[in-house]
Amino acid sequence: MxxxxxxxxxxxxxxxxxxxxxxxxxxxxxxxxxxxxxxxxxxxxxxxxxxxxxxxxxxxxxxxxxxxxxxxxxxxxxxxxxxxxxxxxxxxxxxxxxxxxxxxxxxxxxxxxxxxxxxxxxxxxxxxxxxxxxxxxxxxxxxxxxxxxxxxxxxxxxxxxxxxxxxxxxxxxxxxxxxxxxLPVRLALPAEAKEFAVNASNFRHWDERFRAYYGDLLAGQDGPRGRNFNMRWVASMVADAYRILLRGGVYLYPGDARKGYAQGRLRLIYEANPVALCVEGAGGEATDGLRRILDIVPGDLHQRTPLVFGSSDEVEAVSQALGSASSAPGATTLASA
Missing domain, CATH: 3.30.540.10 (Fructose-1,6-Bisphosphatase, subunit A, domain 1)
Known part of the structure; x- marks a missing residue:
């Protein structure tokens, strides 16, 4: 080093x-x-x-x-x-x-x-x-x-x-x-997450599939995931990202049914892309729920995107959850089609 x-x-x-x-x-x-x-x-x-x-x-x-x-x-x-x-x-x-x-x-x-x-x-x-x-x-x-x-x-x-x-x-x-x-730290994200970061106050606005995924996390060892998770949410993405890079976990910011949030709230160019580059460089993954963030071609300087990043197994679990059931009427999807 x-x-x-x-x-x-x-x-x-x-x-x-x-x-x-x-x-x-x-x-x-x-x-x-x-x-x-x-x-x-x-x-x-x-x-x-x-x-x-x-x-x-x-x-x-x-x-x-x-x-x-x-x-x-x-x-x-x-x-x-x-x-x-x-x-x-x-x-x-x-x-x-x-x-x-x-x-x-x-x-x-x-x-x-x-x-x-x-x-x-x-x-x-x-x-x-x-x-x-x-x-x-x-x-x-x-x-x-x-x-x-x-x-x-x-x-x-x-x-x-x-x-x-x-x-x-x-x-x-x-x-x-x-x-x-x-700093003498080794950034190597474990494949399995023990923590997740999400603003749970938006639960009522989420897509049905994302609600189901979140419910499985909360169910812990008594649910289909068979193990317990801790939740952490700083509401400052750089702080959440650094914690996840240090000890694993997954960051979740879906699009939702609120006005202006259908395609997520974070900016693809200014926020999602550089964080995704760092996450992949530490062995993790970053998607909009379905697509790799770094493969998305922006159409606008201020384009927004849903964002999921962190431990690879958990990022992939989100993608699987989104493909497992149809959306509730009127609800938005985590990622754009």
Whole structure:
């Protein structure tokens, strides 16, 4: 294991110089955001603004700040096109660059006021000649084409979970050394899950098949699964994802019958694809309930998707459950057809 992020980047022969520069700039930007979060001041960073982001959600003050910080980092690294969950359209930063950066600047921002871990999720895609005339097209590639992807976690420790060479690694920032150090953790998801993460308050909106699957989990050793499960739900995907990468489990965010939730709530480009890349790099799987996330070709910058990721056996159990019965009248499916 390489001792630092810089050493890991430099040692990976497949890592391009422009990608190395970008990851370094993103890491510096994350330190700025972490410092801003840790500073006790009169600023209410969790206060909602009057603005609505590109995905239709109300922006918090720190959403806007983080968007600007990571946009500046992308520009400094020579990134050609910048796409953000907080912005309507893709922006041209350096027309001659060969990378496109998609970013959710502050995942879980609804948790800022309660001091729960939040994060930044990023995806790096190649820019080909065919994309030059239309920046948006650079982002409408299947996730399997990502050159790198990952997320920062702003919690008790500032962490970077990233896949930039086919393997998912974890780095922590040491304030005393002012350096990103490799953490001595082995990310290898067990095939069998013992925990699941889901917002159970949406039960009444779920598809009949997903309700049945959830009921089997709750039944534990007395039900058809024959064993007990624990439930964990942070409502900050980066926190849930890191826990699952460390000790296994499954994350479940289905589409449901509420207005605007039929195709799920998470963004394919900004959230699902980079997390899926990290999960697969640790031996797990990620789907929309039926299809591999990294095989889905986006049709829009802010396309939403259901998301299931984690231990492979449990992800596959969800797919089997969805194919085992017909949907209840009026209920939405977990994944689009």
């Amino acid at each position: 390489f001792p630092t992020l810089d050493a890991a980047l430099e040692a990976d022969a497949a890592t391009r110089p422009d990608l190395v520069a970008l990851i370094r700039e993103l890491a510096e930007a994350a330190v700025l955001i972490a410092d801003r979060l840790a500073e006790v001041s009169g600023d209410d960073l969790g206060e909602a603004t009057e603005a609505i982001n590109g995905g239709g959600d109300v922006q918090k003050a720190l959403d806007v700040l983080a968007d600007h910080v990571f946009r500046d980092a992308a520009k400094a690294a020579g990134v050609a096109f910048f796409g953000s969950e907080e912005e309507d359209e893709a922006a041209v930063l350096n027309a001659g660059g060969d990378l496109a950066l998609a970013v959710d600047p502050l995942d879980g921002s609804s948790n800022i006021d309660t001091n729960v871990s939040v994060g930044t999720i990023f995806s790096v895609l190649p820019v080909e000649d065919a994309h030059r005339a239309d920046p948006k097209s650079a982002f409408l590639q299947a996730g399997r084409h990502q050159l790198a992807g990952g997320f920062f976690v702003y919690g008790p420790q500032l962490l970077l979970v990233a896949n930039f060479g086919g393997v998912t690694q974890v780095f922590g920032f040491s304030p005393s050394e002012e350096e990103w150090l490799a």
